[in-house]
């Protein structure tokens with residue numbers, strides 16, 4: 001006779017991972033077994049030092065005892081609703097692997113819509129051939145600031161956050177991608193720390209209304225910083241305050257301001273930004289709304305001073 005522990009030690013890895021995936025589905029009240037299988041593979045990969053293809057290739061054999069013990073510890077954390085990205089210590093965003101952990105928001109796929117809009121605004125800016133000055137307000141892990149700096153070499157990028165804990169992650173990622181020469185991280189409230197005019201200003205500030213915040217999954221509320229998610233009673237309090245600061249920090253001749261928002265907030269934000277820039281005499285304004293991959297009006301962009309398409313330099 002063999003005890004339960006010995007029995008498990010002879011169980012092929014693929015059966016262990018399948019049972020783990022089933023437990024993840026049950027505990028997270030999800031129906032997505034494929035997603036849970038991916039999570040189980042990634043957790044075993046972290047426990048064993050194998051990449052996913054090697055985890056799958058090793059499926060027919062029982063795993064090494066040390067790897068199995070380490071895997072069970074990681075699985076227990078995930079079953080307690082700790083976000084997968086925090087356990088793995090990393091999240092893919094815009095084709096780059098960002099280090100993440102407690103203290104910073106895990107970058108979300110919909111934020112790539114904002115980065116794409118920002119890169120277009122940079123490429124089409126008249127100063128593109130020289131240097132475009134960019135600001136990312138509420139930089140968190142640095143996902144937006146560093147993706148922009150990596151993909152648009154003719155930029156100087158400021159990443160600002162009020163949270164010192166978040167900025168530690170941004171600084172780690174800045175060093176990871178060796179972008180210290182063109183990225184400056186600043187602590188402070190919204191755009192206040194900026195000391196030079198900005199050509200393209202981006203912001204993914206917290207925008208979840210207080211009442212909705214209470215209804216978010218435990219995984220978000222218990223792990224990710226509230227200051228990174230909850231945006232006040234209407235959700236757009238911080239965005240409204242930043243709209244009022246725009247004219248003081250955007251270049252007078254030509255600039256773009258680009259905001260990520262929640263579903264149903266685009267018209268409000270558009271109105272706020274247009275009102276603030278019009279009151280400061282900026283214009284004519286070119287307002288664009290970008291939809292994310294789910295079709296949600298996710299990003300509002302307001303530009304002024306850009307040349308008309310036919311007046312742009314060839315190849316710009």
Ligand SMILES: C[S@@+](CC[C@H](N)C(=O)[O-])C[C@H]1O[C@@H](n2cnc3c(N)ncnc32)[C@H](O)[C@@H]1O
Nearest residue numbers: 105107138139140161162163189190204206228
């Ligand atoms: C939704 S997270 C975005 C993080 C990152 N930019 C991203 O897209 O993954 C919002 C960030 O704004 C920061 N924040 C909140 N209030 C702020 C304020 N008044 N001034 C500057 N940053 C603020 C939070 O600390 C958090 O890092």
